[in-house]
Amino acid sequence: MPFEGLASRLQNVFGKLRSKGKLSEDDVNDALREVRLALLEADVNFKVVKDFIAKIRDRAVGQEVMKSFTPGMVVVDIVNKELTALMGGAQSKLARSNRPPTVIMMAGLQGAGKTTSAGKLAKVLKKENHRPLLVAADIYRPAAIKQLQVLGEQLQVPVFALGDKVNPVDIAKQGLQHAKDNGNDYVIIDTAGRLQIDEALMEELKNIREEVKPDETLLVIDSMAGQEAVNVAQSFHQQLELTGVILTKLDSDTRGGAALSVRAVTGLPIKYAATGEKLDALEPFHPDRMASRILGMGDMLSLIEKAQEGIDAEKAKEMERKMRKAEFTFEDFLEQMEQVKKMGPLDQILEMLPGAGKMKGMQNVKVDEKQIDRVQAIVRSMTKQEKLKPEIINASRRQRIAKGSGTTVADVNRLLKQFEEMKKMMKQLSSMMGPKGMKNLKSLKGKMGGGRRFPF
Template sequence: MFENLSDRLERSFKILKGEGKITEINVAETLKDVRRALLDADVNYKVAKSFTDTVKQKALGMNVLTAVKPGQLMVKIVHDELAELMGGEAVGLNLSGRPAVILMSGLQGSGKTTFSGKLANMLKTKEHKNPLLVACDVYRPAAVEQLKVVGGQVGAPVYSEPGNKNVNEIADHAIAEAKARGNDVVIIDTAGRLAVDEEMMDEIESLKNHVNPDETLFVVDSMTGQDAVNTAKEFNDRLDFNGVVLTKLDGDTRGGAALSIRTVVTKPIKFIGTGEKMEAVDVFHPGRMADRILGMGDVVSLVERAQEQFDEEEAKRLQKKIQKNQFDFNDFYNQIQQIKKMGNLKDLASMIPGVGKAIRDVDIDDNAFKGIEAIIQSMTPKERSHPEVLNNSRRQRIAKGSGTNLQEVNRLIKQFDQTRKMMKMVTGSKMAGMMGRMKGMKGMPGMPKMPKL
């Protein structure tokens, strides 16, 4: 995401590289290039101009410390202003209602139904909520079926009334059903509509006034760029929504919507969709997004994703196996599954500072582990538990069964042996110290809580 913008900003900052001090001339030249970069990224012109004017004012008003180069100072100022432009701080959901009601709104094809499922999944797994999905898209063919498929994927029930076109009535019955069943969150999926369709806009405005939701979210496809911002403004004028959801931010988008929408509608971006999987949704953190736009990575989000999959008891069990040199292919396979649950592999790698740019043109397929998984799955239970029995005839059988060749099987087993030896070397006091530090993260500001066991 934001790859073109990142490149352009990096080139802009090179204007100040080697300069001894910040002057009005070199700042003006740098920010002229920054403004062009923002406009090319489809950022609203007024937003881009206001942004660069603020950066210029702050840059010229600062004395550069001897230890800080002008280029570094400019990056710091731009980073802080980018974060502020996108909202400054992450804004959560208001779930105070009993049940809490969340109303989805947006254009056709913006991804409301899929996001409804993703949000239900996030609330279930991270907030320990019991959501109910409600099918209020009574126009699109198969819309109810799509929501049922999405609900089935995340294990969330779906309320629908086939044949009933009265969305207010459906919502009333769904909320009553949620109270009876003990669902503490109701997520209402609505039909996509155009801002110019007066009848459809009247309907969702009526629905909002009728159910008085705790949250009204506007879901928008970030790939539509400036059009997304204009549409958000039109919807906000009618619905006065609480927050924005940017979907498809993993695509070939210029990022202008994320940088403009907060200023234009004065409503926070609350979530971003980063892929097709049900887990591919993140709370929007302006500071972290500024890090990524400027090529600084996003280590905090990477740690959060890792800790969501971290099981302390499992880690202790693995530590004992490693110390006894009993780490086997079953354990190796389980570790691969945990990594896959963390999200898109290229997206994960880009969160590491400096790596994003290095792998920009490298295609990292989500099926990168497919060959390894096939080889392990072609082993017998004994072979997985006791890798030392893997003689040449067994390896040839595994190669045929996995659709690979003997060289690939030998390479995996060799890498596994090397990994096992290395893991044994770093156990003991180092492993204990690492686990102690991970436990200690619970009390650090901004760090996620460890999962309850």
């Protein structure tokens, strides 16, 4: 989870406040002292922490808090709002030119994940029915062009390259013309990075910017770099007039304070955040949702969006019918597992549930994806008849299935028992599935309106 260590500490602090019937000024000050230490240890900028704590204290020691029936909840709500404001307040969407193509120039130091982020961004745009073009303008780093071409092949996104002997400014210029000629509505230019900021790098980036006049100049920074990431952002912004930031490695627990500092220090919005290495692990950055997740209040809006993306409505309708009539088979089970896996890593899905961090056994939960693979292997080792009628699976069949899936008979027995229990449970929950369920999800999302929180 993003900010896992910080989130755990903050949730413990506010958990103590929630349990109190009344709050004194000393209670608030003690809690804010712990919050201050947690933020500094996460490498949040010192001045940012100082201002943040001062704003909360001003609001949290007022009469409305002290006289409230639920003072702890009021304080948490204040922190949630201030944390949201600290990270930018509202989502900052990607610019779109009135005269396509929209040009996005990627900048950053080597090792920040710039080329991979360019590919991930292309995938995001393609999913939104755009026609992005990747332009390989990094001629210095060995294999940078090849890396972008490989990403393009995986994503089925075209890549414009002229090799490493052509001036990057000319590559960017010709790439833009290629996009115009071929109907691409977004151009993502992968520029060169350095191990550190130098004059030659900045001059080249300025020349590219002057030539293609990008609608967005996005800096890719490594969240693990902590305060240094903010210093890098300041340096680039002074030279290039950046329009936003993409944070990488936000799933790491190491010095994640960059996301909490970069907006306050530079004024630049965080446009996207990468929460994993896979090409679909780039998400629009929603300050309100991130604040909610840090404080253990869940992120139902993102969860609903993932469900709407990953679940096929027609298949869900058929699944609902089968569940109601108790016709759910192992064939359906396999299909259901595939649809759930499309939503992303299961531990990331679970952490979006409100209050999941406080559920017994859910703290710092790590879902073993290999266990899921083993379950799928067991099911795939069954015959078609066995998948349709698991009740026919006798002792000899169980031995064959175990051998075919590389598991044990005990594993097969366990799955068969769990499957029967799951069928009973799914029958009870069938009203949540299918078009009615998807309609309910959309309705819930609309009612939440991006701002409602679950105060668990």
